[in-house]
Amino acid sequence: MNSSQIRQAFFNFFETKNHFIEKSAPMVVKNDPTLMFTNAGMNQFKDIFLGNSPAKDLRVANTQKCLRVSGKHNDLEEVGHDTYHHTMFEMLGNWSFGDYFKKEAIVWAWELLTEIYKIDKNSLYVTVFEGAQDDNLEPDNEAKEFWKQYVPEDRILYGSKKDNFWEMGDTGPCGPCSEIHVDIRNEDEKKKISGRELVNKDHPQVIEIWNLVFIQFNRLSNGSLQPLKAKHVDTGLGFERLCMVLQGKQSNYDTDVFQPYIQKLATLANKNYGKKEESDIAMRVISDHLRAVAFAIADGELPSNNKAGYVIRRILRRAVRYGYTFLGFREPFIHQLVPVLVENMGNYFPELPGQQDLIMRVIAEEESTFLKTLAVGITKFENYIQGNPDKKIVDGNFAFELFDTYGFPIDLTQLMAREKGFDVDMKGFESGMKQQKERSRAAATVETQDWIVLNPSNEETVFLGYESLQAEVKPVKYRKVTSKGKSLFQLVLDKTPFYAESGGQVGDRGTLKAGEIALHILDTQKENNLSVHILDKIPEQWPDTFIATVDEKKRRLTENNHSATHLMHSALRKVLGTHVQQKGSLVDEKRLRFDFSHFAKVTPEEIEKIEQLVNERIRKNIQREEHREVAMEEAQQMGAIALFGEKYGDKVRVIAFDKDYSAELCGGTHVHSTGQIGLFKIVSEGAIAAGIRRIEAVTGKLAEDYVNEKINTLNQAKEVLKNPKDVLKAIEQLQQENDKLSKQIQQLQKAQAGNMIDELKQKAQKVGDINFISVKLAIDAQMAKDLAFEMKKQIESLFMTIGHLADGKAGITIIISDNLVTEKQLHAGNIVRELAKEIQGGGGGQPHFATAGGKKPDGLDKAVSRAIEFIKK
């Protein structure tokens, strides 16, 4: 079977077991502060396990694209060096939300592997949880009994808490799990040592392929376990490994999941795969990272310099670096693999072909900037080697600087050092690294306490804010969150008029009142499906209900901007083309910011057209159309623009302003009719990444202010220019005149300086063969300098001292012709320092030119008269 068939067989099998086949959620996580990327199949169902949302279907199966850059089998630095580490991978899974439990999960897993995929039963091993005293847990004999019906007991192993007890995090749902391992060694190897001995021993050919998790507890922050009412099944079957097993390969990279990219790379690099260890590693690294980066970009996460974007950038750069070092690439090359990826996976993941152009451009741009950074670092390194030719060891601090500042991985530095016959001081490097880590950890500790439940509920918060801004609400639970010494409280309500930050629209602010109690809601945020109200304090006694009131002014202004964003989005697509896709959005009460894919600067003419279109719609005062609880397919038929990857169970809501003009999937709040927006004005346009532009705009009163300010500035300019008919022409004339005048001044100054020079020449006296001048002038330091250098050009063997005084500042300037400096050993710097004593100042300079300044102008005469002492000696 090829990989597509393997994936399809999984879905077909679970469909016959009444599972709903869910699409993969985006790999990039939006509303979860604890997670940047989907790192397991269960992520999109997290709210169901946590009891924050009810399940839509009780049985679900899917494949989930996941990304991991740290962890047991996913340390970024390991990827490519062996046959099974990956950053991005697919996790096949079947799910039961309070429906079937251990028995069915085990029976079906066995059936699929042995009957459908036809894996040899004799090479399979299973593990069950052995129990744990510290948690007071018995061995999972229930699971073992089910297994015994299919698997001989000598192939059922007990596993420790580490391997066989799954936890979502420090707190949250958890439970025992049962793993299926497969031994893919050849018969000779199997005879030498039993597979039983190698299970969970990190043997590359005796591997876990399927983990069946039985969620039955909730871990509290004090460490204790609480049994769950509804028990769930969460399974994860590693797709890439499964392909390896079914295709009879010894390495994930030998399957058709990775080979197309490896082969393409081999062609591009003019090297064969399987010939040399280091180029093989490089090809594996690149083929893995290509997938991770391309999917991330397709899901809207662009390489950038912090957070999730930075992780993507790091992955891409690692790939570039391996290509650079081991495959000899000096020009961007990874983007050329994207078409192969699209051909390979585009069928099941339409987001790839949909954005192929953008993905290629972004990758190409990143590649070329990083190749530049590498070049800078290499120069830095070579300078270091040249500066320390006898050292034979690269300083640890320097190696760390290269790593920290220029992104040079330590192994690259070692490699380059070896080429020059140098070693690297690894101890010094490690200590720099350690310090950095400690600094960061100390800066970012967030302490989250357990939820304190006031009124138990496992329903989602009902959002009332589409209709009303005030409501009587019941507190459900709250907790304290401490970060950097500041404590805030998070509060969940049964229903709320407060909009939680999402889809670019900022969260609402407002108040909670109950009798004497008045609380301020500082912000409202979303944690997965949970609406969390942020408070700075909580009441001593919780009332049964509050009156919740949203800050209306802020909300209305924000709505203006949000609706305007929709209107602008369609205007952009009309004016620039339908390749325009939203890549980011921020809407608050002051402005709207919109990032979108587009490959050229938006011209002033286009900006004007966009503004016109939007303002036209505003003037038409179009009524808002709102459709809630719409099925995805229906929404698409309505022509609604959607971002890729709606989440499982999301109710789709469509907002339209004249549905032939603007219809979008959106959970945000909007104006009743577009006239409320008043006026729309684009304030700035620019690039934020390759192929991504950003527009900022304002609406309503703020747009008025913006326009008025521009007009005022123009009016003021007019006034200053005495109200000319044509302002532009007036300014041009002014500029021309200005140019003319400055030239005249320059000429005059030259003439003046010429006069001064002539005068000074008269004052020159011969002292031996030196032309000596010492004068006091009413000029500033800059003029003295100019004069000095001009004199030096015109008079040979010059020794000149100028005492100058301007704006109450006294100074001394000395210039000496070069021949005197060498022949007479004169040093202007030393002389000026001596003379400066007369004006209570200090100074210095070079042998031929020096300056000094002082606080006592009275001493200038004396200083000037003393100058001659220094050449008489």
Add this chain to the structure above:
RNA sequence: GGGGAAUUAGCUCAGUUGGCUAGAGCGCUUGGCUGGCAGCCAAGAGGUCAUCGGUUCGACUCCGAUAUUCUCCA
């Protein structure tokens, strides 16, 4: 969120312990030469040294803040 670095001519970059009236290569303008692959020679234009503030007789250089970019850690 916390660190490290960079920002100098249209482009790519030099610039030593604070003092060379800020330089190079490419590009540009002008003139001359020229049958040879990036033609050659000569002259010239082009700079708020990212921005603001401070220290100093004097700041591209030192200090602080801001902006932008790179980079590492979380």
